[in-house]
Amino acid sequence: EYIFSRYPLYQRGNPQQRIFLPNFWLKLVRPDHKQPPNIVQFIVSIEMTKHDIKNYLEKIYNIPVVDIRTVVAMGKTKQDEVKGYVTKEDDFKVAFVTLPRGQKFEFPDLFPKDEKKFESDAKTLEETKKNHRKFLEKSNQRPGVPGWYSF
Amino acid sequence: MGRFRWHHCRTTIRRSTIRIKPLKYEQEYTDTPQYPPILDISYKARKQRMENQWHEKIKSIKTVEEKLFEINMPRYYGWRSIMLREGSIPYDSLPFVQHVTRTHLREFKDLAPYSTNLEEDANKLLGQVKPRIEEALIFEFKYRSRKHEYLHNEGGPITAEKLDNIMGTSILQQVNRILLGNLSKKVPHLVKCQVETDPRIESFWSVGGMNPPTFLRKHKENVPWLKDEAGEPIDRWFQYLGSPIFHLRHELPLPAVVQMNESESSEFDVPFFSYDPKVIGFHDDRRLGTNIPGFWPGDPCEFGLLSFHHRGHMHQRLLQYGEEDRADALHVQAILASFGWLLPQACYQGFSTFNDVTYPLVTQTVITNGKLWSFYVYQLNTTLLHGEHTSNNPRHNLCWGTPELKLFEAIEDGKVIGFNDDVLKYLLKFYLNTPKVREGVEMKPYLGDVEKHIADITEDKRREWLEAEFKHMYSTRPRHVLPYEIYQWERIYKIRHKTRPLEARRRPFELKNVHPFMRRYDEHVPKYIPKKFREPGKFRQKFEDTYYP
Numbered sequence: 146e147y148i149f150s151r152y153p154l155y156q157r158g159n160p161q162q163r164i165f166l167p168n169f170w171l172k173l174v175r176p177d178h179k180q181p182p183n184i185v186q187f188i189v190s191i192e193m194t195k196h197d198i199k200n201y202l203e204k205i206y207n208i209p210v211v212d213i214r215t216v217v218a219m220g221k222t223k224q225d226e227v228k229g230y231v232t233k234e235d236d237f238k239v240a241f242v243t244l245p246r247g248q249k250f251e252f253p254d255l256f257p258k259d260e261k262k263f264e265s266d267a268k269t270l271e272e273t274k275k276n277h278r279k280f281l282e283k284s285n286q287r288p289g290v291p292g293w294y295s296f
Numbered sequence: 297m298g299r300f301r302w303h304h305c306r307t308t309i310r311r312s313t314i315r316i317k318p319l320k321y322e323q324e325y326t327d328t329p330q331y332p333p334i335l336d337i338s339y340k341a342r343k344q345r346m347e348n349q350w351h352e353k354i355k356s357i358k359t360v361e362e363k364l365f366e367i368n369m370p371r372y373y374g375w376r377s378i379m380l381r382e383g384s385i386p387y388d389s390l391p392f393v394q395h396v397t398r399t400h401l402r403e404f405k406d407l408a409p410y411s412t413n414l415e416e417d418a419n420k421l422l423g424q425v426k427p428r429i430e431e432a433l434i435f436e437f438k439y440r441s442r443k444h445e446y447l448h449n450e451g452g453p454i455t456a457e458k459l460d461n462i463m464g465t466s467i468l469q470q471v472n473r474i475l476l477g478n479l480s481k482k483v484p485h486l487v488k489c490q491v492e493t494d495p496r497i498e499s500f501w502s503v504g505g506m507n508p509p510t511f512l513r514k515h516k517e518n519v520p521w522l523k524d525e526a527g528e529p530i531d532r533w534f535q536y537l538g539s540p541i542f543h544l545r546h547e548l549p550l551p552a553v554v555q556m557n558e559s560e561s562s563e564f565d566v567p568f569f570s571y572d573p574k575v576i577g578f579h580d581d582r583r584l585g586t587n588i589p590g591f592w593p594g595d596p597c598e599f600g601l602l603s604f605h606h607r608g609h610m611h612q613r614l615l616q617y618g619e620e621d622r623a624d625a626l627h628v629q630a631i632l633a634s635f636g637w638l639l640p641q642a643c644y645q646g647f648s649t650f651n652d653v654t655y656p657l658v659t660q661t662v663i664t665n666g667k668l669w670s671f672y673v674y675q676l677n678t679t680l681l682h683g684e685h686t687s688n689n690p691r692h693n694l695c696w697g698t699p700e701l702k703l704f705e706a707i708e709d710g711k712v713i714g715f716n717d718d719v720l721k722y723l724l725k726f727y728l729n730t731p732k733v734r735e736g737v738e739m740k741p742y743l744g745d746v747e748k749h750i751a752d753i754t755e756d757k758r759r760e761w762l763e764a765e766f767k768h769m770y771s772t773r774p775r776h777v778l779p780y781e782i783y784q785w786e787r788i789y790k791i792r793h794k795t796r797p798l799e800a801r802r803r804p805f806e807l808k809n810v811h812p813f814m815r816r817y818d819e820h821v822p823k824y825i826p827k828k829f830r831e832p833g834k835f836r837q838k839f840e841d842t843y844y845p
Binding site for chain 2: 177178179180181183184210211212214222224229231241243245246
């Protein structure tokens with residue numbers, strides 16, 4: 146993928162350059178392992194450094210950050226089922242952000258097993274099925290007539 | 297590159313832990329049958345029994361060096377252990393360090409012996425010692441030229457950390473000289489104590505109760521008989537590498553602060569840390585474990601009195617960690633330094649991380665940079681921290697510490713302003729604390745009567761062989777042949793995706809029951825003796841004898 150605004154690598158002594166609209170993004174992710182409640186896991190753009198991630202969270206989202214550790218993880222390899230050649234997905238950067246002591250973050254349960262909701266959803270599904278069957282019964286008696294026709 | 301024949305190596309042999317021999321002689325028969333105890337035959341219980349056998353073996357070995365050697369015998373390439381170094385302390389690591397050393401932390405003011413017994417002596421000597429120390433401080437801060445430190449710096453201008461450490465070292469040398477000189481008449485044990493500069497402190501121990509790393513958990517989930525215990529806590533090895541400024545050692549141990557059975561009370565509870573240490577910011581390495589208290593076995597001065605440490609790493613500590621964490625970092629350094637010194641001292645007495653101490657050991661630690669001082673007293677009551685002992689061990693290790701205290705406010709116009717007498721008194725009390733003989737206590741219960749060190753062994757060949765091997769193991773030099781490695785392309789094209797079905801299976805991961813990193817220390821080609829050098833009566837002996845414990 147061609148990135149139009151490359152993040153310029155800063156080395157001490159370089160003039161301070163600014164770029165607009167850099168490719169900086171953060172994706173909050175559920176951790177695969179158990180970790181203390183004040184550590185949050187993100188997948189970030191490979192071009193971001195620890196200072197960038199810290200500034201991003203503090204200035205845009207107002208989240209105090211104590212420590213950041215980054216790791217570049219290799220993308221998963223896949224084998225094509227038909228031809229058998231091996232391809233590799235892109236590499237990505239994982240950031241472990243430490244919040245101040247005492248602050249907690251728990252990754253939310255996005256797909257809760259709500260039994261009541263499940264039952265009410267099943268009920269509404271049954272009702273729509275019933276109504277549709279009624280409609281089909283009526284329309285069989287007058288073929289070719291549109292459904293909104295009534296008197 | 298030579299070809300290593302992995303398929304010729306030992307594959308894992310299942311050894312039975314149930315040893316029952318049928319009775320042979322008539323006299324061994326009894327009227328009623330004497331049944332052996334019913335043993336649990338589950339996988340976990342069998343593993344536990346094998347480990348206990350190994351712990352008993354370590355206990356029964358007679359010499360100190362052989363005990364330390366035996367801990368590394370199961371692994372040729374070393375144990376995968378979490379490295380704890382003196383300067384690197386991640387954020388919020390105090391609960392973790394307390395769990396890992398089973399230490400209860402308390403304020404120094406609660407220490408009775410230091411506030412009553414030694415108080416009067418300290419007050420008397422204060423007046424004698426104070427002017428000399430002030431003179432030394434003025435000299436070190438104002439008049440001593442440190443130009444050479446600024447000039448000969450390879451990595452750029454001198455860092456605040458290095459300067460801090462230099463100041464700490466030089467002031468401590470002066471203070472130590474003054475105190476040893478002035479107090480020796482009053483307290484004769486100081487004449488016989490050893491001062492060790494820049495000692496090599498390494499300690500190696502096993503702790504349980506922490507979650508396994510992700511790769512191990514996922515591997516266990518794929519194995520049918522390990523699936524149930526995939527997420528259960530496992531034992532982790534820890535290797536601490538300390539770098540104190542200097543040490544004071546003596547032949548006799550310091551008296552215990554609190555009785556050992558008192559440490560079993562619940563008021564000395566320790567926080568439980570259940571996460572993988574890598575989650576906090578520690579890293580691991582494959583290394584042969586070493587337990588060195590700054591001197592080699594056989595040294596008469598076996599017990600520690602005082603140890604002084606740098607605090608230059610506080611300069612590198614990010615400000616955003618906060619003030620509370622800065623104070624905690626010093627506690628972490630002191631707890632690790634004290635435990636890291638006391639455990640090898642206990643190992644030299646015949647105990648180990650698997651065989652608990654039978655009497656408490658005490659040490660005093662000071663962290664300083666010349667201006668800011670912190671004092672700690674640590675009592676080691678237990679070394680059993682692995683497996684069930686993490687939650688079942690009633691004893692706790694105790695640590696009493698002060699916050700950071702200023703010795704003086706500033707040095708101006710050749711005078712010390714705001715000299716704090718309390719700090720000097722603490723230091724005096726530490727020096728005045730006399731080590732005593734432990735009455736009626738068996739100091740080395742797990743060592744042999746005559747054979748306590750390798751030097752005591754009478755058989756010449758065995759002694760020389762053991763000495764050479766022990767020193768080689770403890771030199772921690774890397775091996776000449778690199779350890780086994782799975783290459784990236786092999787991982788992709790052979791393990792994850794089987795794209796080479798017709799290639800010969802020679803690599804260890806392609807063979808069954810071959811685990812290179814489970815190679816034992818004594819699994820190596822024995823050393824060949826050429827015919828010219830064989831002993832006169834033993835021409836058939838092609839290979840040299842080995843005397844592994």
